[in-house]
Amino acid sequence: MSIPLSWYLILAAALFCLGLYGVFSRKNAIAILLGIELMLNAVNINLVAFWRYLNPTQMAGQAFAVIVFAVAAAEVAVGLALIISVYRRRKTVVADEIDLMRW
Amino acid sequence: MTFWNNPINFISTWLTGVLTGWRLPAALSTILLYVVGITVLIIFAMTLDIGLVWIERKVVARFQDRLGPNRIGPFGLIQPVADIIKMVIKEDITPDGADKIIYNIAPVLAATSVIVLWAILPLASTIYGVDLNVGLLYIVAAGALGTLAIIMAGWSSNNKYALLGAFRMVSNMISYEIPMVIILLVPTILANTMSVRGITQAQTGMWFAILSPLALLIFLISAIAELGRSPFDLNEAESEIVAGFHIEYTGMKFGWFYAGELLHAFTFGGFMAILFFGGYGGFFGLEKLAFFSWLNIPFVQALVFIAKAMFGYWVIMWIKYSVPRIRIDHMLAFNWKFLVPLSLVVLVNTAVLNKVLIFLPSWLYVLGMFGSNLVIGFVTVEILRAYGRKQRKAEQKPGPQTQTQEQAL
Amino acid sequence: MTAEQIIFLLTGALVLGSAIMVVTVRNLLHAALWLVASLFGVAVLYAILQANFLAVVQVVVYIGAIAILFIFAVMLTRRELMEKGRQTRPNWWIPALLGLLLLTGLVLLILNIPGINRTAAALPVGLDTVQALGTALVSPDAYVLPFEVASVLMLAALVGAVYVATVDKK
Numbered sequence: 001m002s003i004p005l006s007w008y009l010i011l012a013a014a015l016f017c018l019g020l021y022g023v024f025s026r027k028n029a030i031a032i033l034l035g036i037e038l039m040l041n042a043v044n045i046n047l048v049a050f051w052r053y054l055n056p057t058q059m060a061g062q063a064f065a066v067i068v069f070a071v072a073a074a075e076v077a078v079g080l081a082l083i084i085s086v087y088r089r090r091k092t093v094v095a096d097e098i099d100l101m102r103w
Numbered sequence: 104m105t106f107w108n109n110p111i112n113f114i115s116t117w118l119t120g121v122l123t124g125w126r127l128p129a130a131l132s133t134i135l136l137y138v139v140g141i142t143v144l145i146i147f148a149m150t151l152d153i154g155l156v157w158i159e160r161k162v163v164a165r166f167q168d169r170l171g172p173n174r175i176g177p178f179g180l181i182q183p184v185a186d187i188i189k190m191v192i193k194e195d196i197t198p199d200g201a202d203k204i205i206y207n208i209a210p211v212l213a214a215t216s217v218i219v220l221w222a223i224l225p226l227a228s229t230i231y232g233v234d235l236n237v238g239l240l241y242i243v244a245a246g247a248l249g250t251l252a253i254i255m256a257g258w259s260s261n262n263k264y265a266l267l268g269a270f271r272m273v274s275n276m277i278s279y280e281i282p283m284v285i286i287l288l289v290p291t292i293l294a295n296t297m298s299v300r301g302i303t304q305a306q307t308g309m310w311f312a313i314l315s316p317l318a319l320l321i322f323l324i325s326a327i328a329e330l331g332r333s334p335f336d337l338n339e340a341e342s343e344i345v346a347g348f349h350i351e352y353t354g355m356k357f358g359w360f361y362a363g364e365l366l367h368a369f370t371f372g373g374f375m376a377i378l379f380f381g382g383y384g385g386f387f388g389l390e391k392l393a394f395f396s397w398l399n400i401p402f403v404q405a406l407v408f409i410a411k412a413m414f415g416y417w418v419i420m421w422i423k424y425s426v427p428r429i430r431i432d433h434m435l436a437f438n439w440k441f442l443v444p445l446s447l448v449v450l451v452n453t454a455v456l457n458k459v460l461i462f463l464p465s466w467l468y469v470l471g472m473f474g475s476n477l478v479i480g481f482v483t484v485e486i487l488r489a490y491g492r493k494q495r496k497a498e499q500k501p502g503p504q505t506q507t508q509e510q511a512l
Numbered sequence: 513m514t515a516e517q518i519i520f521l522l523t524g525a526l527v528l529g530s531a532i533m534v535v536t537v538r539n540l541l542h543a544a545l546w547l548v549a550s551l552f553g554v555a556v557l558y559a560i561l562q563a564n565f566l567a568v569v570q571v572v573v574y575i576g577a578i579a580i581l582f583i584f585a586v587m588l589t590r591r592e593l594m595e596k597g598r599q600t601r602p603n604w605w606i607p608a609l610l611g612l613l614l615l616t617g618l619v620l621l622i623l624n625i626p627g628i629n630r631t632a633a634a635l636p637v638g639l640d641t642v643q644a645l646g647t648a649l650v651s652p653d654a655y656v657l658p659f660e661v662a663s664v665l666m667l668a669a670l671v672g673a674v675y676v677a678t679v680d681k682k
Binding site: 130134202235236237240241243244248254258266273277280 | 514515541542545548564565568569571572575576577579580583584587640642
């Protein structure tokens with residue numbers, strides 16, 4: 001392995017910042033979820049890189065990454081179900097227009 | 104290490120020697136060898152695919168009591184070449200409102216998702232691409248790529264029928280991945296490893312088809328659903344949605360879909376052979392006898408493997424050309440209400456019995472596993488019969504209208 | 513520049529390039545497909561890091577399930593008017609500035625950690641990462657509790673998603 005650890009961490013930081021930009025600058029609610037997925041992947045890269053470089057015999061890093069997979073999948077499922085349900089009532093998925101709790 | 108014992112390593116060491124003799128740096132020669140190896144594997148897979156076109160057309164003809172192609176070449180053997188020439192010279196149409204890039208990438212992705220499976224398929228004990236220690240999960244991952252290709256094709260065609268076919272097909276494939284993943288855990292438990300070579304080598308004692316025939320059956324059903332072949336071929340139900348997701352594709356792009364589907368079927372026949380019928384290894388245990396020791400030469404093992412894969416492919420074709428199509432809601436209900444609970448029961452049964460019976464002598468172990476599968480099958484059939492009886496009785500009972508009319512009188 | 517570093521740089525370019533396309537492209541379906549490319553690049557990174565199980569699970573879970581969910585959701589919530597206007601907010605330069613500041617801060621922080629440029633030691637010879645991960649996830653003195661809690665979470669998400677997305681038959 002000839003790749004320094006800092007390369008992985010910088011890649012993960014860049015991916016996280018891109019996801020952050022996506023969340024804050026997009027109007028469509030589904031596009032915001034896409035940004036959140038990028039951020040979760042950046043965190044996972046960090047976890048697995050630290051696992052490999054610091055202590056590969058102890059499985060904490062990989063186990064954490066597996067739990068993050070599960071949480072991301074659950075969150076996307078529920079989030080998209082909510083967006084589809086909101087679309088059926090309000091006929092819009094632009095996040096700014098979903099601003100009233102009733103009617 | 105001679106050529107007959109270990110052909111791939113022999114050739115690669117020889118080629119490395121040649122390339123280093125030509126003063127090529129070592130890293131570059133390694134990469135070059137990888138590229139050559141990948142190209143040879145792809146060429147082999149696609150040549151086999153051409154042969155599969157001929158086999159498919161002859162077999163479907165015989166099932167339908169006719170002869171099949173027999174004009175071009177002896178027994179119609181040159182028919183696939185004619186087919187390919189026809190597909191290549193056809194006009195390449197892109198529909199007007201289609202999303203051009205996605206439209207053109209989809210067939211390539213569909214064919215790629217099949218060819219990447221050949222990287223882990225071991226043809227013999229020393230002829231294989233790579234021995235991943237997560238081989239079985241890699242099969243599911245390649246299936247996921249295929250699903251993506253279908254939805255890309257269906258969406259980018261800008262056609263109602265294509266979209267409808269793609270939706271049905273994708274919901275089908277995603278649903279049937281679940282019993283497939285659960286059943287792929289059964290050979291993992293029995294062999295203690297997820298690597299495909301490891302599973303083949305663990306079957307030298309007894310084939311897994313005998314240790315767990317229900318797992319074989321469920322794997323066959325979910326493999327046919329993953330392939331999108333009849334009776335689960337809602338994506339290309341010619342009488343319903345004209346041709347499903349590949350309705351707008353012509354010429355070689357359709358050729359990629361068609362050839363990819365045939366190769367996919369053969370590859371799953373190969374996986375059935377590896378996971379349940381001993382792969383390249385056993386030929387009914389004959390190779391252990393000294394007289395049949397030539398069965399251990401890698402090339403003969405490759406022939407044995409291809410024969411077993413052909414048998415699996417023939418079973419898949421047999422089912423395709425004999426059974427009518429299933430409706431989409433019946434198909435999904437069959438998966439979620441029957442296959443998933445059954446595969447979970449088979450998995451738990453295999454796991455528990457594997458630990459409990461491991462201390463007994465081996466024939467008792469085999470008998471115990473096989474017997475437990477028979478018991479599960481019997482109980483399942485009894486439950487299905489009781490359910491069917493109840494449904495038939497509910498349909499024959501007079502409805503509530505007649506009772507209220509009698510009360511009104 | 514070893515071959516491994518070249519492969520890492522190419523994969524990193526794929527991941528970051530696709531991520532930039534995800535957050536800037538106008539057509540939402542194309543954004544979902546660029547996300548697929550980015551996630552595939554992340555799977556290649558896991559394979560370089562010798563976490564093979566995670567690489568394959570990334571393809572199965574993210575590309576095979578989550579990306580397809582996104583594509584279905586995009587197809588089910590389309591309206592012609594929505595895609596004609598601009599897809600980003602008017603003051604998009606504020607998040608861009610924020611992102612750049614965060615990136616600079618993180619990179620400076622990372623580069624100042626002593627020993628951060630270390631290269632990885634080889635894996636111990638007998639270590640089978642898949643088997644070790646499996647044992648760790650079900651062993652009582654390892655991570656069986658988070659594992660079980662994650663499965664309860666997924667059951668809750670399954671029931672919740674089905675309930676929320678069911679059409680009310682009034």
